[in-house]
Amino acid sequence: MKSNRIALYPGTFDPVTFGHIDIMKRAMKLFDRLIVAVALNPNKNPLFSLEDRVKFIKSATKNLSKIEVIPFDNLLTSLAHSKKASVVIKGLRAITDFEFELQMGLMNRKLDESLETLFMIPSQEYSFLSSNLVKEIARHGGDVSELVPRGVIKELKKTIR
Numbered sequence: 678m679k680s681n682r683i684a685l686y687p688g689t690f691d692p693v694t695f696g697h698i699d700i701m702k703r704a705m706k707l708f709d710r711l712i713v714a715v716a717l718n719p720n721k722n723p724l725f726s727l728e729d730r731v732k733f734i735k736s737a738t739k740n741l742s743k744i745e746v747i748p749f750d751n752l753l754t755s756l757a758h759s760k761k762a763s764v765v766i767k768g769l770r771a772i773t774d775f776e777f778e779l780q781m782g783l784m785n786r787k788l789d790e791s792l793e794t795l796f797m798i799p800s801q802e803y804s805f806l807s808s809n810l811v812k813e814i815a816r817h818g819g820d821v822s823e824l825v826p827r828g829v830i831k832e833l834k835k836t837i838r
Contacts, residue, residue: 681709681710681761682707682708682709682710682763682764683708683709683710683711683712683760683761683762683763683764684704684707684708684710684711684712684762684763684764684765684766684795685711685712685714685753685756685757685760685762685764685765685766686700686701686704686711686712686713686714686765686766686767687713687714687715687716687749687753687756687765687767688713688714688715688716688768689715689716689718689721689723689730689808690713690715690730690733690734690808691721691723691724691725691730691808691812692724692725692730692733692808692811692812692825692829692832692833693730693733693734693737693808693825693826693829694803694806694807694808694811694824694825695803695806695823695824695825695826696768696770696799696800696803696806696807697734697768698737698738698826699799699800699803700766700768700797700799701713701738701741701744702741703797703800704766704795704797705741705743705744707795708743708764709743710743710744710745711743711744711745711766712744712745712746712747712760712762713734713738713744713745713746713747714747714748714749714753714756715727715730715731715734715746715747715748715749716749716750717748717749717750724812724836724837725832725836727748727750728748729832730748731746731747731748732828733826733828733829733832734746736826736828737826737828737829752788753765753785754785754788754789754792757785757789757792758789762792763791763792763793764792764793764794764795765782765785765792765793765794765795766795766797767781767782767794767795767796767797768796768797768798768799769796769797769798769799770798770799770804770805770806770807775796778794778796781794782794782796806824810824811824811825811833812833812837815833815834815837816837821833
């Protein structure tokens with residue numbers, strides 16, 4: 678019997694970018710199911726509500742059948758256990774991402790030694806991309822159409838201006 682390999686891709690996704698979607702598509706090649714877990718994380722002071730961020734990702738991934746998008750505000754290890762996920766996917770753009778994500782991965786392993794962390798680097802075309810950069814460009818009236826899904830562009834224009 679084939680095992681059902683389930684991965685969890687957590688993040689704030691404020692907003693989701695094509696870089697995030699790139700990681701999702703590539704992770705789907707490695708796993709039977711991918712759960713995109715959108716974090717509440719009030720410490721990051723998100724521009725968009727949790728519900729909006731979930732909606733953006735669901736809309737952008739509606740043609741990808743192996744993805745489930747859910748909100749969460751509990752321990753990642755608890756969520757992984759409840760969803761039977763054995764791997765956490767984290768995207769790394771730079772060394773600064775690595776330092777933080779390594780610390781988080783080690784803590785997750787301390788809390789649940791069966792949970793592995795898989796670091797994925799972005800495709801080259803998205804290696805510079807971050808949600809914060811997108812928001813900054815949008816605040817100054819720049820074109821973000823090649824950086825985020827169409828539904829996000831509309832809401833950015835409404836929310837930022």
